[in-house]
Amino acid sequence: MRCTIVGAGVSGLSSGIRLLESGHDAHIVSDKFSPETVSDVAAAIWYPFLVKPAERADTWGIVTYDVLEGLCDSAPEAGVRMIDGREYLRDVVDSPPWNDEIAAFRILEDSEIPDGYVFGWEFRVPVIDMQLYMPWLKNRFEELGGTFEKGFVERLQDLEGDVVVNCVGLGAIELCNDEEVKPARGQIIFIEQDPGVGHFDQQPETLTYTIPRTNVTVLGGTAQVGDWGLEIRDEDNDLILSKVEAIWPDLDRSKIVGGTVGLRPSRSEVRLEKEEIGDTRVIHNYGHGGAGVTLSWGCADEVVSIAGARKES
Numbered sequence: 545m546r547c548t549i550v551g552a553g554v555s556g557l558s559s560g561i562r563l564l565e566s567g568h569d570a571h572i573v574s575d576k577f578s579p580e581t582v583s584d585v586a587a588a589i590w591y592p593f594l595v596k597p598a599e600r601a602d603t604w605g606i607v608t609y610d611v612l613e614g615l616c617d618s619a620p621e622a623g624v625r626m627i628d629g630r631e632y633l634r635d636v637v638d639s640p641p642w643n644d645e646i647a648a649f650r651i652l653e654d655s656e657i658p659d660g661y662v663f664g665w666e667f668r669v670p671v672i673d674m675q676l677y678m679p680w681l682k683n684r685f686e687e688l689g690g691t692f693e694k695g696f697v698e699r700l701q702d703l704e705g706d707v708v709v710n711c712v713g714l715g716a717i718e719l720c721n722d723e724e725v726k727p728a729r730g731q732i733i734f735i736e737q738d739p740g741v742g743h744f745d746q747q748p749e750t751l752t753y754t755i756p757r758t759n760v761t762v763l764g765g766t767a768q769v770g771d772w773g774l775e776i777r778d779e780d781n782d783l784i785l786s787k788v789e790a791i792w793p794d795l796d797r798s799k800i801v802g803g804t805v806g807l808r809p810s811r812s813e814v815r816l817e818k819e820e821i822g823d824t825r826v827i828h829n830y831g832h833g834g835a836g837v838t839l840s841w842g843c844a845d846e847v848v849s850i851a852g853a854r855k856e857s
């Protein structure tokens with residue numbers, strides 16, 4: 545089957561790779577490529593955050609976890625490694641549904657919980673260095689025979705192919721007139737200091753994180769829904785640093801080396817479904833909010849299964 549994918553972020557590239565591995569042809573059309581996509585800005589840790597529907601996201605997430613964990617050994621050049629992180633909570637809650645599925649998970653002792661929090665857990669998950677991972681995905685897609693074309697798509701039904709896979713993220717506002725898609729602005733800071741374990745508070749209203757990558761640690765964050773501003777704001781940096789210091793008091797501000805901003809493609813829930821637009825068979829795969837990397841391989845598998853099901857019908 546000839547598949548045209550719109551979008552060259554993590555969703556489009558992962559979908560393309562899985563389609564090629566399943567024996568289909570894949571061609572990506574996109575107006576921007578790495579390093580200019582939102583995916584390039586992702587922090588990025590595996591963690592289902594700011595994404596719905598929860599049950600499907602957890603299933604996609606676990607598939608992705610296993611793939612990313614495997615890449616640590618099979619493809620070190622992809623920039624994925626496992627780290628331990630601690631999530632702190634202001635209420636006692638049930639463990640996340642994926643706690644039995646990941647490499648290590650335990651509830652924290654009281655002595656391990658910072659002031660202001662009452663509960664928490666330690667988890668072992670993949671951290672993905674997107675500066676390495678995006679080029680790796682691109683190379684893998686090309687090695688498998690995939691092709692790229694630069695272009696802005698105005699109508700999905702104008703594209704060639706037996707199936708069109710729509711991975712445009714925020715672009716769906718315009719391309720699909722989808723009013724449920726909104727930017728969730730994320731500002732982050734890079735620091736050359738290792739926190740040992742990552743420290744996290746991933747409630748949307750208090751969002752705080754320290755993600756140790758190979759060269760820098762990423763400090764966050766913000767999740768400002770409806771905010772299109774791409775400039776770095778001093779007041780957001782101040783807020784991030786004060787939130788981080790509350791859970792990582794050893795933070796040394798003199799080691800800050802930069803920062804950036806990205807707009808997460810947030811939506812009431814991920815849109816992963818098929819639609820007939822005229823004679824064009826479309827599979828939508830967008831609206832992954834703060835978890836596009838976390839869900840990427842699970843969603844890509846579902847794209848293939850929908851495409852495959854069409855082939856047989």
Ligand SMILES: Cc1cc2nc3c(=O)[nH]c(=O)nc-3n(C[C@H](O)[C@H](O)[C@H](O)COP(=O)(O)OP(=O)(O)OC[C@H]3O[C@@H](n4cnc5c(N)ncnc54)[C@H](O)[C@@H]3O)c2cc1C
Nearest residue numbers: 551552553555576583587589697713715730806836837838
């Ligand atoms: C600060 C920050 C931190 C984050 N941290 C994490 C994290 O730790 N873990 C995690 O899992 N996720 C994280 N995310 C979220 C993650 O980055 C996104 O969910 C993910 O990148 C979405 O990928 P995508 O491929 O769907 O969209 P994008 O990366 O936005 O790609 C969309 C593609 O479609 C193209 N496109 C759009 N419209 C058109 C059109 N009309 N015609 C042609 N091409 C078009 C674009 O050029 C682009 O290539 C973070 C995001 C931010 C901003």
